[in-house]
Amino acid sequence: xxxxxxxxxxxxxxxxxxxxxxxxxxxxxxxxxxxxxxxxxxxxxxxxxxxxxxxxxxxxxxxxxxxxxxxxxxxxxxxxxxxxxxxxxxxxxxxxxxxxxxxx
Numbered sequence: 001x002x003x004x005x006x007x008x009x010x011x012x013x014x015x016x017x018x019x020x021x022x023x024x025x026x027x028x029x030x031x032x033x034x035x036x037x038x039x040x041x042x043x044x045x046x047x048x049x050x051x052x053x054x055x056x057x058x059x060x061x062x063x064x065x066x067x068x069x070x071x072x073x074x075x076x077x078x079x080x081x082x083x084x085x086x087x088x089x090x091x092x093x094x095x096x097x098x099x100x101x102x103x104x
Contacts, residue, residue, distance in 0.1 A: 069096035
């Protein structure tokens, strides 16, 4: 029963957040600071998610083969590799597999 209460509270909260977003005056959304923040926020959230998934296991910080794969993808971005190559992470997957094979 507690699960359904949690689902109902979450659904109501999501609806209220959506309603709050729709009630913001248009003039407030046209400010340069708001435009800049709304453009940068998704990138920051995605970077935080990638860092959390790469460097943590349960409640501990871990540096392992996943970090090498992420480093290879970052290097591909710095070297201006085609974006599809970076997304496919062919280099990162190969580096991760090599590090795991060498590390045991």
